[in-house]
Amino acid sequence: MPTSILKDKSRFDLNYYDESKTANAFHSHFEYEVYYFHKGSCTYLIGDKIYTLSPGDVILMNGLTLHRPRVLNKEEYVRSTIHFDPEFFKKMLSGMSMECLLQPFMVLNSCRLHLNAEQKEEFEAALKRMDEFNNEKTEISTYRFQLAFVELLTILYAFTKEAMENQHKAEDTSDQADHVQQVISFIESHYMEDLSLERLEQELHFSKYYLSKIFKKVTGFTVFHYVYHRRINQAKIVFLLGPSSRVTDVSFNVGFKHPAHFSRVFKKLTGVSPEQYKKSIYS
Structure with a gap:
């Protein structure tokens, strides 16, 4: 589904299980991005880094670093992407004292996560719930969609907590x-x-x-x-x-x-x- 029920309110875009292939030049944007690679073949370039993706990989991006996927025409390429305005969700999460859920995008900037089988199952289930609520397009489903996204951010925070702690330890201010x-x-x-x-x-x-x-x-x-x-x-x-x-x-x-x-x-x-x-x- 290329757009979400929240798009007009919060500059939020959900693109779930997208199998299309379009030409992608290097680009950047102000929205934070969650990219999930379901299956196929893809090499992802972010700044000066090259990632050869495997099914179950997640990329978190602050959006400002130039990036683009490279896909071979003969290969399958299936992914889900979420773009969201950090300022909108920062205000929303601060009201629940949960603004820390955006820290992975700020601390790690742009990073790739390898999910194990259990993490992959949990993450894909959360993505699927978001898509289901998105397709219902009712008042209640709008609320449930937002809650499902907060759950997804919580899952990502749990996945990245150790990496963020290591990042802080590695920051030598000498x-x-x-x-x-x-x-x-x-x-x-x-x-x-x-x-x-x-x-x-x-x-x-x-x-x-x-x-x-x-x-x-x-x-x-x-x-x-x-x-x-x-x-x-x-x-x-x-x-x-x-x-x-x-x-x-x-x-x-x-x-x-x-x-x-x-x-x-x-x-x-x-x-x-x-x-x-x-x-x-x-x-």
Whole structure:
């Protein structure tokens, strides 16, 4: 069902068990989104992350990060999606002292959850109840629809509570962590350019020796191991979206000076050459 009985009141959209295939470009929106993958084949791109989905996967999104599914024409693709205005439901939930149910979208931003068999059964049952109340379109069913959605948010909160607690524990507010975050933010904006420790030192005003030491301490990676991962991940996204992309062009566009170096790093990090990776996508 492409729309819900609450749409006019709260910018709420329920699309249940959708089997259609439409072209989806990268997009963003202000609504929070719950995406549930029922069955088929789909690769989902959110920002610089690539998720190969399995039936029973849930994606939670704050909506602002660019995202899109990639679906092969010959493959089945069944999903349910919910888009909702967080401000409307924040007011509604605060009246019940339950605004914490929106925390997964704020704390985890955009994340993928693997549901086990029991969680999958519980989540699918809640989705189905929402759709049934949505189809009735009566005054009482409207109330029950809202309650069913609150139940769904409660289920998601339970699924993500441990992840959120781990996220809070991992948030190091020390100066070193802040400095590493500055390095990561700079790399995110400039990974496709010629990067060196000397440039980081000049741009961020920290000693390159200090940056190298704290980056490895906080992340477990060297600075350039991280840069290479970011570049290769971007190359994989380009290959996914553009089957005709030339390996040489992609290598230059993601920041490598020499295609041979790009190919070596790509194989080291993925286990296959760029050419083999392209063939595996479109075979």
